[in-house]
Amino acid sequence: MVLGLDISSSVDRAEDALQRGGVASALLDERVQEAFFASGLPVALAVFEWSGRYNQEVLMDWRLIHDQSDLAVAAETISNSRRSYAEFPTAMGDALRFAAQMLNRSPRCLAQTIDIAGDGESNEGEGPQQVYQDAAFDAITVNGLVVANAADFQTPARLTQFYREEVLHGHGSFMIVAEGFNDYARAMRDKLERELAVTVVGALP
Template sequence: MIRWLIALGLAVLASPLRAEPCRLALVLAMDISASVDEAEDALQRQGLASALLAPEVVEAFFSSPLPVALALYEWSGRTTQSIILDWTLIETQADLLSASSTVQRSARSHQGSATSMGHALTFGAAMMQRAPSCLFQVIDLSGDGSNNDGYGPHRAYERAAFANIVVNGLVINAADFEGELFLIPFFENNVLHGPGAFLEIAQGFEDFERAMRRKLERELSGQQIGAVQEGEFR
């Protein structure tokens, strides 16, 4: 009996779930391609900064004993990706407030070029390689257009780095006729990747904050294995 208890204790200590310092590594990818003008870019930045502090999002961030690792980069053409917020462990509300302030104060690094989703996703996967060790990895790709430069999402997903990464999408439906007929299906069929991947739709840039709030709440609330494991092993 004693041997069995010792073996059980060692198994618990060796559990990979127990060893992880966070439940979710979440990297947000923001579109700054040529189709996004300065006013629309500002709506994205301010909308995201506000969404991070929305009551339902704050509650979701701290719904588990295990924290979330958060990062943000902007993307456009093949070589126009720039980190806005590097990996930050959100352990307190002060951490979240600081992350929101960083986004709010950020300035566009490029005036925008083509829309290269495959390269943007590859950049996100590279960021995941140096993320804190977490139970889940999610890239959150938002955009108002489909891929028109370089390789597309499917080519990116052929890389081994995406084996454990889920990619969710946020369509900015700035032109109703294009979004309903082409852009939304494009995201559904090409961008979404991995088990449980989902799509959120913003009806124009003015709706970006609302859509981002819903998306963040769903992403953060959906990763609760860490909370269950932590409770079992106390």
């Protein structure tokens, strides 16, 4: 699983702090930690930030999450990270390609997931549906964390519609909506718990 954090120009300093703190808080949440360890197998986790076409930076490279201490280190790494850029637009297609390249060098996993978070539509370079034509995305699921903005309180909700129609990709993909950056931590907790939950195929009484 690779998490992509939006640091485009629409995200100010305070919102960026809420975003990083939200990820760190989610990784330390008891329910999320239970979900991480539910399968009995380690989860490979990486985190990067993204904005313009050529503006992606790894915040935490691949780390196998075996236990709570690994999650504590991951949370501290993200909490202490510092934003690389603040003035570039929203090139989501390039962010997705960057994430796919990261997955290409990840530990071998049963599933590959990209989590792309953002507060705006893609407005530079290729859009998500264009990059999904690449065979590299055939086995990748892309989920979204939508940070609702002013346009999303209109009818139709523009940003959530964009994520639903253009960003979500692969079997079982879904999105979680944060009602602004103040709600980011809660949304990230809910998303990680849902993504990591073990699917029950069948059961007997």
